[in-house]
Amino acid sequence: MSILHATTGVDLDDTEVGYLYRSTRDLRLAHALFQALRYGTLVKAANNIGSLGLRIGLPIKGLLRQTLGRLFLGGESLEETLSVLKKLAANGVSVMLDYAVEASHHSEERTKTFQEYLRMIDFAQKHRDMVSFIAVKLTGLASPIFWEKRSQTKALPSHLVREEQQFHERFTQLVETAKQRGIPLMVDAEESWLQPAIDEVVEDYMQRYNTDQVILYTTVQMYRRDRLDYLRRLLDRGYKVGVKLVRGAYVEKERKRAQLYGYPDPIHPTKAATDIAYDQALMLCLERIDQVALCVATHNRNSCMKAVQYALLQGWQPNHPSLSFSQLYGMADPISFGLAKAGFRVAKYVPYGPIEKAFPYLSRRAEENSSLSDQSGRELRWVAAELQRRRSLIHSKPT
Template identity: 35%
Template sequence: MQILQNTEIAFKIKTDSELRKAEIMFRMMSSPLAVNIMGMLAKLALGLRIPLRWIVKPTVFSLFCGGESLDEAKKVVEKLSEHNVLSVTDFAAENRRSEDEINQVITEIVAATDYAGTSEAVPFSVFKPTALAPPGVLEETCTFTGRQATDLLAAGKFRENIRILCEAAHKRSVPVMIDAEECQYQQLIDDICEEMMEIYNKEKAVVFNTLQMYRHDRHGFLKEAVARARKKRYFAGYKLVRGAYMDQERERAKKLGYPSPIHPDKESTDKAFDDAVTTCLENLDMTSLFVGTHNEESLLRLMEQMKDMGIPKDDPRICVSQLYGMSDHISFNMAAHQYNVAKYLPYGPIKYLIPYLIRRAEENRSVTGQSGRELHYIRIERKRRKKISKT
């Protein structure tokens, strides 16, 4: 744990005023009541088209997002790279409703991929599949079990949008991560991901699938997918995360009367995540691994495994990542010890990022959880700086 606890390294990128602002924001987010009220007001304001930019941008937006445009995000990328921390620029649009909006998203993601192709500080591109089809179309294309339904035309258009982005990434030799979605969509996305891997991953892992390890079927899926890739002789790329839709998944399963796809407790999710990391490391000759986690124990375990297996800290097939604005004690300390570390850096118009910001606030609302940990390290660093200023 000692390797992750140097707060001078963790917050070197932040000025005293930025550190104070972060402390205030995380203190607010440690209150479940405050988070619930802010979330309801934000959704209400969006529905009524009340401008939010004036209050959101200088507060929670600046803490968790890179900017309203790629050009704004580039400034944050440059700042992070000065401390050997990489970035994954993520145009965080969700659930676009019209064909024009979807085409705008594709154009933006291709531009971000072009940028990644010219910048050593941006090793990946990424996109959300739900940004590439209207919500109703995906609902019609998949049944609740995730099996493909009769709307083959809609499925074909969705697949083609994904192919365009994978082709752009392959052309620029930039690995692209396809984010995971809720269970009802994921089987279709998994099928398309493997199809794209087989096309574009002949020489290295360009296309990455994302596995949410809170699902009890994901480790088994991973082992089978790796076996298929080995048999068909292509490289496989996986982003491993614990997951982002737990409450929705359980509620949907209960409502529709099918077994919950989610592990029953945190311990089994943690084990599945760590086991999946091990599976990828054991197959590193033909897999690449992007470890998206804020869990200190999982990362300490990863570092120990890499050491035991003789894998260099900076092996290009392994990258770890945390969200921008969170877990800086992990990101900057691991980067200082030569591991490949990338901050997930969302950007885009504020109205597009409200759902993302609400999720971040909800993740941080327990004082004993993420928010409490952030406050712990921020307060240690502020105390350290005050002590130095007095000497």
């Protein structure tokens, strides 16, 4: 038993609790996959082959569906997620639904994404007991080119001015519908060169719509050196803010671009520096909980435990209305279900969508679990421990 477990009574390593909803067959698949994913260079190569294969129409969808898709996707359509939602709900965990398509470069794709977001709000209202949040990508509602240009200048070419108008019409409709139905939206954070314009929009809408209830959350990436100051300024704005706190998903991409264009690397130099920044941001939000609705979105056990310790020391009920946790579907289950068992609010981030469209999401998960990252080994150890525990149960049964 760890010291934190002993002092808080909250166990974030209990694989029996964590994998109650997973069959042994699924766990064996997870074990084989996490083992394969440890070969970093292989994962990179497989990702490249996978993306090329899908583009040129190789018959690899079935394989993807049965492997990465089965582990990390809630289904290929909204309706298909229901069985996952029910399994999670049966164990005290709700969901943050995510339509797992990446940035939309074409107008028709953006229209489809917008319509899907409206459908998600409807669906979430119908299944309010199982769905807590909806994740929204603003690059799905306006093109990355628009966000990049908007982040650099006020003067846009006329086609982007039209795109901006359409974006605002649609985003207003989404936020107003979400507010009427009481379903909070969480806006994902993107690459740093798109983020200034996204921040501006989300702050504006939070100020207008987070009145009686926090209906809109922004995402703050603590791997960025400038984000602690940003968060401080955000919390001083005087209106209620929703914050999803993450470390950040684009380390390599950010560093490469900074090098290419010769500007200072916006990312902390080390993982340890990112961890310190994350925990400082966490404390800042917890200390200002009257001002912020916080979603602790991380697979990092220490950060989760810091939030748990703080909440318990303050004498809060674990299900404090302004505090929730979130981990990605298919990852860190002992943390999610351990927190839920202790009474904390947990929403698993459940992506869904056609397998070929969700491929970039799946490939990011593969890389995150490869030897190139810290997550490597962590999932494997948990899954191996649970399989071992289930095997020993069979062997210890009296004959």
